[in-house]
């Protein structure tokens with residue numbers, strides 16, 4: 399269903415004025431749970447990006463790459479131990495069918511390197527990603543050895559399968575594609591873009607339940623506003639995330 403909607407969306411004119419790439423980014427996902435993707439990919443900015451032909455996502459059921467009557471995708475681990483592992487054969491066949499020449503093949507696994515904004519930016523420059531979602535106790539090691547370019551973890555916790563991590567990666571990457579956010583500036587000055595967390599933000603009313611918006615933001619003085627934001631972002635980052643690179647506002651992308 400996702401694929402079909404995406405094809406329909408491809409016929410709409412992309413917002414050419416914002417596009418620096420000539421074709422949509424393609425993301426293929428290999429999963430045992432295709433239905434999990436329906437909500438997140440069919441709402442909000444991601445849905446719009448797909449409808450406008452900026453992002454082309456296809457979800458594939460791993461069981462479609464099996465050849466036995468029971469559509470078997472898993473088996474017991476050699477050497478014993480709890481649970482089941484995803485077998486290599488269906489994953490190899492799927493990746494060999496879907497990857498083409500250019501896909502960057504990514505395995506979602508708690509043992510991978512941590513997914514961060516800098517990596518989201520790097521992935522947003524790729525033409526084609528293929529995300530492999532593990533299930534049960536994970537995947538046969540030979541998948542990692544022979545098929546995979548990157549192994550990514552979305553954090554130090556264990557989820558039931560790779561569908562949510564894949565959706566996190568898709569969401570973080572898609573919003574960085576040219577033309578996807580309404581205002582392309584909005585992904586430039588946000589948390590992590592400069593190795594800093596974002597400064598505090600306010601909207602109307604200027605006073606709410608006795609809490610006032612800082613004067614400088616009401617002053618209309620752009621230089622002072624920028625200085626205040628830089629200082630607040632630096633202070634917040636030092637307090638909350640001293641591990642971040644701690645760049646200066648305007649340094650460019652750090653982390």
Ligand SMILES: C[S@@+](CC[C@H](N)C(=O)[O-])C[C@H]1O[C@@H](n2cnc3c(N)ncnc32)[C@H](O)[C@@H]1O
Pocket residue numbers: 505506507508509530531532533534535536537550551552553554555556557558559560561563
């Ligand atoms: C229950 S987990 C397997 C955990 C594995 N036995 C281990 O100890 O590392 C099943 C699948 O969920 C996905 N997964 C779970 N947590 C994840 C995380 N933090 N980041 C990325 N993928 C994750 C992976 O695809 C994994 O193969």
